[in-house]
Amino acid sequence: MKEFIKNKAITGLIVLSTVILAGVAIFTALKLYNLRQASISPLSPESQPFAWDCTKYTFNLDQSGNVTVENKSSKDEPSQQARIYIENNLVATLDVxxxxxxxxxxxxxxxxxxxxxxxxxxxxxxxxxxxxxTPGPKSCAQLTFTLSQPSPTPTVTPTPTRTPTPTPASCNQSCDSNSDCINGLICYQASSGSYCRSSSCSLETDCSCPGASPTPSPTPTNPPTSTPTTANTPTPTTYLASNSPTPTVTYIAAVSPTPGGDALPSAGFALTTWLLLGSALLIMIGAIILAL
Known part of the structure; x- marks a missing residue:
């Protein structure tokens, strides 16, 4: 009885070991088959994405402070962020x-x-x-201003016109009042009319009183005449506008190296897989035959 149990235990251990080894062989074969195209050499790392073409993917900041990005390359570029520096000071970080x-x-x-x-x-x-x-306009053409000189127009200064004063009546001339007679005479009303006579002897027609010398009559003079003058006009001045410098933009291209290496070796082989599977099946069949 003990011998029978011992034989059965040994047979069971052999069958169990065979099944475990067969499972390990099958799992290893499938793993190698799935990784047959994968790189297993430490000298052949995984490939990296191509570097961006920074000569055609450019940022720009205009004079008004507007930030833009332009992609002139032949492929789409992923999103990122852009840090803006003015005079080497970080002023903003924008999403791209x-x-x-x-x-x-x-x-x-x-x-x-x-x-x-x-x-x-x-x-x-x-x-x-x-x-x-540079703030302000980028460039200006030369501007020339020309002022035409108008013909001078003389300014006429009006000359005041004096109201003519009536000449006082002399001796024995007709009058209406004493103011019509020259100094020293009065307007004497005679039977034939009013005449300028001497106040001392109004009956004398020559205004010469006995024992008195005649009084000379004043002679009126003409007023001075003013001369018109001409006003001066200003001379025009021409102004020139200067050109402002044109801002320059410098582009810095950063190109990452493209990884190189030999072709990836084939890690798996179908013949080996089938040989392992066949060996496992033969072991299982042999174990079953021994168990019987």
Whole structure:
């Protein structure tokens, strides 16, 4: 009885070992078959994605502070972020969307100085650009202003016109009042009319009183006449506008090396797999025959 149990135990252990070895062989064969195209050499690392073509994937900052990115390459570029530096100071970090080939995107705007400044935009994954800007117009053509000289127009100064004063009546001339007679005479009313006579002897027609010398009559003079003058006109002046410098943009291209290496070796072989499977089956069949 003991001998029977001992034989059966040995047979069971042989069958169990055979099944375990067969399972390990089958698992190993399938694993090698699935990894037949995988790299197993430490000298052949996994391939890396191609570097971005930074000569055609460019950032730009204009004079108004607008940030843009343009993809002129032949492939689509993934999303990333862009850090904006002005005078080497980080002023903003903007999101850059995934950009298809041949497309341009506006990233946003930043505050820029009112004087000449340098800028630099750095992508968090790849590519960067730098340059400098000058506020104001980029360029101006020479401007010339011409003023035509008008013909001078003389300014006439009006000459005051004096109201003529009536000449006082002399001796024995007709009058209406004493003011019509020259100094020293009065308007004497005679039977034949009113005449300028001497107040001392109004009956004398020659105004000469006995024992008195005649009074000379004043002679009126003409007023001076003013001469018109001509006003001067200003001479026109010509102004020239200067050209402003044109901002320059410098592009920095960063190209990552392309990994190289030998072709990947074949890790799995179908013949070996089938040989292992066949051996496992033969072992199992032999174990079953021994068990019987």
């Amino acid at each position: 969307p995934a950009l298809p080939k041949g497309q341009t995107a506006s990233l946003g705007s930043v505050s820029v100085p009112n004087q000449n400044y340098s800028w630099r935009i750095v992508g968090t994954k790849d590519c960067q650009n730098s340059g400098s800007n």
